[in-house]
Amino acid sequence: MSTPRTPDSSRTPEGPRGPGAPAAPSAPIRASRPWRATVLGSQAAELLRRPGRSLATATSLLxxxxxxxxxxxxQQILSATVIARFHGTPEAVSLVVTADDSEGSEGSGAFDGSGDDDALDDARLAAIRKIPGIAEAVGRIDDGSPLGGSAVERYLRLSADPGSGELAEVRLTKGTYPSGRxxxxVNAQAAREYHLAPGSTLTLLRPEGEDGDGTREVKVRVTGIVRSTATEDTKPTGYASGPALTALLGASGYTAVDVRTDTRAAxxxxxxxxxxxxxxxxxxSGDEVRDxxxxxxxxxxxDLLDLVAVFLVVAVGAAVLVATSTFRIVFARRVRQLAxxxxxxxxxxxxxxxxxxxxAVVGxxxxALGTLAAWGCGSLVPALSEAxxxxxxxxxxxxxxxxxxxxxGTGLLAVLAVVSPSLSASRVSPLQALRTSASGDGGTGGLGRAALGLLCAAAAGLLALQGHHDLPEPGDTGYDPVTGLTLxxxxxxLAFLALVLLGPRLVRPLLAALAVPLRRVGAAGRLAVAGVGGAPGRAASVSVVVALGACLIGSTLTCLSSLEAYDRYRQAVAAPADFALTSGDGKPLDGALAADLRAHRELADVTAFRTAEVVEGRLTATMADLDLSTLRSGVGLTARTGSLGHLAPGHVVIDAEHAHTLGVRAGDRVTLRFKDRPVHLTVAATLPGEGPxxxxYFVxxxxxxxxxAATAPSMVVADAAQDGPDGRARAQRAVTATLTGPERGDGRVLAEGTDGQDSESDDLRTMxxxxxxxLGLTVLVAVAGVATTASLTVVERTREFGLLRALGLGTGSVHRMVTAECALYGVLGGVLGLALGIPYSWLAVGIVETAAPFTLPTARLAAVFAALVLVTAAAGLLPALRAARTSPTVAVAQAE
Incomplete structure (x- = not known):
């Protein structure tokens, strides 16, 4: 038996200690461990050894x-651009004076004239000009007036401006600036829309009488055309000096006074x-007003960028989901090291x-890299724009x-993404050290995950049913959509959370139904289906992000299609014709008026119809014999119930509000009263909103x-025969010539153009x-996730690809197999996303605008689905190329 050796006291870590050596320290000396020997150091070393994995993990976060x-x-570029282009109060204005109703009129001021102490009239303007240090002061007026001389209603804004000098907001381009009464x-907009030039005359319609119920005509002459320096001056406007404009309008004072001070005055x-x-x-101060x-x-x-910021949250959430999946795969590849x-x-x-x-370090x-890249791109945008x-x-x-x-924030997102994978990876058994790696798939999840997913799905269904139960009927104006949108x-x-939890269990059933054609195209297709179905957890984690993008984009397109259909209906109701002629006192029109209008070649689609007042219970409503099919934009009119075509005698079309009040739909009977006599009618159709x-009621x-009912028409409508401003101007002159004859009296014409409606439609499409x-950013993040997952999967399945090559599968077949797997991620995501998004878009349309008909844009949704499949397949091209290059010899090697 050997005896244990005791440490030699004559030796130190530095060598033998001789007689003259210094005494050993009392505390033992511990050799410092290398940083790689610590847990954190080991992880850092792994990052440095394989930076490609970290880069793959960080792609979505970047x-x-x-x-x-x-x-x-x-936002910075937009703000800088708007501020650089914006022009409002002139730069020469040092001070801006306005009436302050919140302050009393008491003070020690020198002005003691009579009148309203709060009004900025000519006397107070003169008092301001007398103050030492005031170089110039001009009064401003912001008013307007209807224009006479035409049967078509026109309006002209009126603004006081000196016309020259440092405080002028306009510059003369033609003629002379007005002086005198x-x-x-006028600006270029007024000259173009109202066909004005120097020397033209205008008639302002000003209120008259104590109650302003009368009208007086004021003739004015146009002396020049000006260009405004103000950015927001886009409406027809007339300009004159302050005193001339106050006399013209009969105004008692100015809206504000702009002051230019002496440079020496504070x-x-x-x-x-x-x-x-x-x-x-x-x-x-002028600077305060300009700012x-x-x-x-x-x-x-x-405002549009604020809307963008809201939807950026979705892209960030998608990045977290992708990062969670990639962290899980990367940690699974390092199972031996962790064990x-x-x-x-x-x-x-x-x-x-x-x-x-x-x-956190990766995040x-x-x-940092994503921020620097965005800053660099943003700095190049102005130069590229100029080019x-x-x-x-x-x-x-x-x-x-x-x-x-x-x-x-990116670091915090990375921490949120890594928490769940790190907890799973940290529970690895030491016995796992005997293995090379794990799949990191996670299978279909445990029963607890499935139960939680079913609970979330049930809660989502109950909330959706409640939202559907609370949907209003068309015509119900007391509905508050906020509650419905919250639900x-x-x-x-909750539905998306249920999809995340139940996704691994949905992959294989969906593949069984969707991948039948792919299995028939050869070995590559069958292997692709088996590869995706063999890792349902991984397939679900990637497909769910694709589904999020598909759901939101599909829902947006569906809601847009439905709202566009309703917008066409609304335009048809709000502006069914260019001109609507009614008498000034509500009496019937001359029966020959429609024929006189038809004689003008500048007009088309002249239609006369009658109206009558009927009683519905205790309420009065309007009935018309307008043929809804004769409207210029009649294609935009739709029925909620029934059909608008072939309105038969004894039938009626009812607008949404009255149909809701009566509780009727197509096929029901209604009884109205006209001149104390009952009128029994059958409902042919109900409208989704108001009537033209x-x-x-339309019969x-x-x-x-x-x-x-009386035989004389109550209204005559007509369209311009030619499109465009010139055709409309000629049509206006034809209507004016018809109505201003001595036999026509004081008829009025309301020009109901669709310019404003088209602008609203453009705003809807732009938004x-x-x-x-x-939301395409969400798809971009999903594509990055597909590419990352495919790249990591190729590394993980090197031996599998080598074995397939050894068994005779060609490089092209391996390439097609991996590409098809990535395409299947798009197929799964597209099906799940659209299946989730379409029902919710139907509910959203009913909440936002109950009168809007639900319209499914089949072609657009098919294009979205095809695009998702193509981009996810394209994301796998490079990983597929790497897989195809795998040598058959690796089948017998131990590859990591």
């Missing part, structure tokens, strides 16, 4: 940081002098903490606060005649297009 900070840069200059002192000289006024105007313009321009750390004593808690720190690096003929202003500099928050968002969130020209002409583009 994209999220890029798009978030890109939105910040877009009843003279105006604006603050002059402001106080103005307050003392003219009590009851508010004095602000307020510019920031208001920026706010209006940035070895457990074998030498690392606890699960320390291992999980190290993995979380690793994820911070991704956030292509645009005019965008460069931002003031790097928004440091937003940049730091973006980086820190919709809550139900949709304010009518509530054939014979039915209205049989009721005893929807922007939302779809932003």
């Amino acid at each position: 994209i999220a940081a890029f798009v978030v900070f890109g939105a910040v840069m877009a 009843n003279r105006l200059a 604006p603050a002192d002059l402001a106080e002098r103005i307050r003392r000289a003219v009590p009851g006024t508010q004095v602000r 307020e105007e510019a920031h208001q313009a920026v706010k209006e321009a940035s 070895l750390l457990r074998t030498i004593g690392a606890t699960s808690r320390r291992l999980a903490a190290a993995l979380v720190v690793e994820g 911070l690096l991704a956030g 292509f003929g645009g005019d965008l202003s460069a931002p003031a500099g790097l928004p440091l606060t937003e940049a730091v928050l973006t980086v820190l 919709l968002v809550a139900s949709g969130g 020209y304010g009518a509530n 054939p002409a014979g039915t209205l005649t049989g009721m005893g 929807a297009t922007t939302v779809v583009l932003v």
Whole structure:
């Protein structure tokens, strides 16, 4: 038996200790461990050894940081551009004086004239001009007046401006600036729309009488055409000096007074002098007013970016889901290393903490790179815009606060994404050290996950049913959509959470139904289906992100299609014709008026119809014999129940509100009263909203005649024979010539053009297009997730691909197999997303606009589905190329 050796006291770590050597220290010396020997150091070393895995994990987070900070840069560029282009109060204005109703009129001012102490009249303007240090002061007026001389209603804004000098907001381009009474200059918009030129005359219709119920005509002459320097001056406007305009309008004072001070005078002192000289006024600096105007313009321009910011949250959420999946795969590839750390004593808690720190580092690096990339792209945008003929202003500099928050936020997102994978990976058994790697798929999940998913699905269904139960009927004006939208968002969130939890269990049944054609195309197709079905957890984690994009984009397109259909109906109701002629006193029109209008070649589709007042219970409604099929935009009219075509005698079409009040639909009977006689009618159709020209019931002409209604028309409608401003102007002159004859009296014409309606339609399309583009970022993140998953899968399945090559599968077949697997992610995501999104879009349409008909854009949805399949397949091209290059010899090697 050998005896244990005791340590030789004559030796030290540095060597033998001789007689003259210094004494050994009392405390033992411990050799410092290399940093790789710690748990955290081991993880850091793994990051340095395989940076490609970290880059794959960080891709989705980098994209999220890029798009978030890109939105910040877009806001900076937009603000800089708007402020650079905006022109409002002239730069020469030092002070702006306005009446302040909140202040009393008491003070020690020098002005003691009579009149309203709060009005900025000529006397107070003169008092301001007398103050020492005031170089110039001009009064401003913001008013307007209807124009006479035409049967078509026209309106002209009126503004006071000196016309020259540093305080002028307009510049003369033609003619002369007005001087004297009843003279105006007009801007280019007024000259173009009302066909004005220097020397033309205008008739202003001004109120008259104590109650303003009368009208007087004021003739004015146009002396010149001006161009306004104000950015927001886009409406027809007339200009004159302040005193001339107050005399023309009969105004008692000015809206505001712009003041230019002497350069030697202190604006603050002059402001106080103005307050003392003219009590009851508010004095602000010109810089303050200009900043307020510019920031208001920026706010209006940035409303669309605010909408973008809302939907960026969706892209960020998708990035977290993709990052969670990639972290799980990467950690599963390192199962042997983690098991070895457990074998030498690392606890699960320390291992999980190290993995979380690793994820945070990856997130911070991704956030920094994404932020720098977005800043670089944003800095290049103004130069690129100038190269292509645009005019965008460069931002003031790097928004440091937003940049730091973006980086820190990306790190936080990475921590959220890595928590669940790190907890799973930290519980690895030390026996796993005997294995090379794990699939990281997670299978279909446990029973607890399935139970939680079913619970979320049930809760989502109950909330959706409640939202459907609360949907209003058309015509119900007391409905508040906020509650319904809240239920919709809550139900949709729970439904998506249920999809995340139940996704692994849905993969194989869906593949069994969807992949039948792919199995028949050869071995590559069958292997692709088997590869996706063999890893349902991984397939679900990627497909769910694709489903999120498909759901939101499909829902947006469906809602847009439905709202566009309703918008066409609304346009048909709000502006069914260019002109609607009614008598000024509500009496019937001349029966020959329609024939006279038809004689003009400038007019087309002249239609006359009658109206009558009927009684519905205790309420009065309007019945008309207007043929709804004769409307110019009649294609936009739709029926909610029944059909609008072939309205037979004894039948009626009812608008939504009255149909809701009566509780009727197509096929029901209604009884109305006309001149105390009952009228029994059958409902042919009900409208989804209001009826044209304010009518509530529409019947054939014979039915209205049989009721005893007058034979003279109540209204005549007509369209311009030619499109465009010139054709409309000629049509206006033809209508005016017809109505202003001595035999016509004082008829009025209301020009109900569709310009405003078209603008609203364009706004709807612009908003929807922007939302779809932003939601496309979700698809971009999903594509990055597909590419990352495919790349990691190729590394993990190297031996599998080598074995397939050894068994005779060619490089092309391996390439097609991996590409088909990635395409299947798009197929699964598209089916799940559209199956979830279409029912919710139907519910959303009913909540937002109950009168809108639900319209399914089949072609657009098919295009979205095909695009998803193509982009996910394209994401797998490079990983498939790497898989196809796998040598058959690796089938017999131990590859990691």
